[in-house]
Amino acid sequence: MLLASLCLAGHAQAQPARDTLIVGYVDVPPMAFRGEDGRAQGEFIELTRRVAEEAGYDLDFRFLPVSRAYHYLRTGGIDIWPGVTDVPALENEVLESFVSPFPFQLSAWAMNGSSPVRHFNDLHNKTLILISGYTYGGLAARLESPPGITVTEAPNHQAAVAMLERGRGDYLLDYQDPVRVVLQNSSVRGIREYPVRVRNAAWIFSLANPRSSELRDEFDDAYLRLADRGEAPPPRALSEGFLLPGLSD
Structure with missing residues (x-):
């Protein structure tokens, strides 16, 4: 029994601790919202949980106003935002995932x-x-x-x-x-x-995190594995999408 206990203890010690990433999310139901129990909910939130689990990370969700989410991405207060691409206020401050699960x-x-x-x-x-x-x-x-x-x-x-x-x-x-x-x-x-x-939904990674590039690659790879197994939507081709005529002038 003592030998078995020592073996189990050694096995437990051999399991590496999983890193926890801080995820900021904003109120965009049904994609992302704070439920009545205070927990993060929504289609994009649940997909983020699945991708993070596949990539080997735990998540700590923070419900934020949009402007606060942008500020924390610039300063490193959060690691990830399940959001959209091409936000002018975040130019040169973030990395965007190459995969996009759906349009916005x-x-x-x-x-x-x-x-x-x-x-x-x-x-x-x-x-x-x-x-x-x-x-x-x-x-x-x-x-x-x-x-x-x-x-x-x-x-x-x-x-x-x-x-x-x-x-x-x-x-x-x-x-x-x-x-x-x-x-x-x-x-x-x-x-x-x-x-x-029409814009691309994506995972946005703070460049204030020195591992941002690594995290993006791990999330992209994890998403593609899930998609191959039919556990996530097929990745979309990133595009400029529709823009109301006259809006770009």
């Missing part, structure tokens, strides 16, 4: 009877509802500069849809998935959607 669409939402949004000029002389704290990948700052565009803010996605229904804005600028969740669970009807920008 930003849309303009309007009540029936409103003019369609087919060009950036269609937003001129209109009132836009934005989600407070969202940068929309740098688009929020640009929307506040052209003359004729009025910006008003809502504290969350549900309040934003309610504001649109009550006529407190001509259009709501918000991501597709959160608005669809609100509409599925509300009595609001007669809202139309117009695509504004």
Whole structure:
């Protein structure tokens, strides 16, 4: 019995301790949100857990406002953000995963009877509802500069849809998935959607972590193994995606 105990103890000591990575996430249901129990939940969150497990890491999730998540990525307060590519505020501060599990669409939402949004000029002389704290990948700052565009803010996605229904804005600028969740669970009807920008969801690694390049490679490889086994969506080809005409001018 003593010999067996010593063997078990030796085996336990031989198991290397797993590193814990700090993951910042923001409120974008159903992809990522904080559940009633305080735990991180959502499709992107669960996929992040599976990839990290495959790569051999434990995770410590931190629920953050968007601006705080960006700050912590720049300063090393978090290691990873399950987010989107091409964020101007993070240029030269992060590494993006090469794999992208799904697209992330930003849309303009309007009540029936409103003019369609087919060009950036269609937003001129209109009132836009934005989600407070969202940068929309740098688009929020640009929307506040052209003359004729009025910006008003809502504290969350549900309040934003309610504001649109009550006529407190001509259009709501918000991501597709959160608005669809609100509409599925509300009595609001007669809202139309117009695509504004389609981006790539990805894992964003802080360059303040000296192992950022290694972590990215390990996450990419782990994801590809999961995809090969049918345990993750097939990796998408990264692309510039759709962009509302006139938005890049």
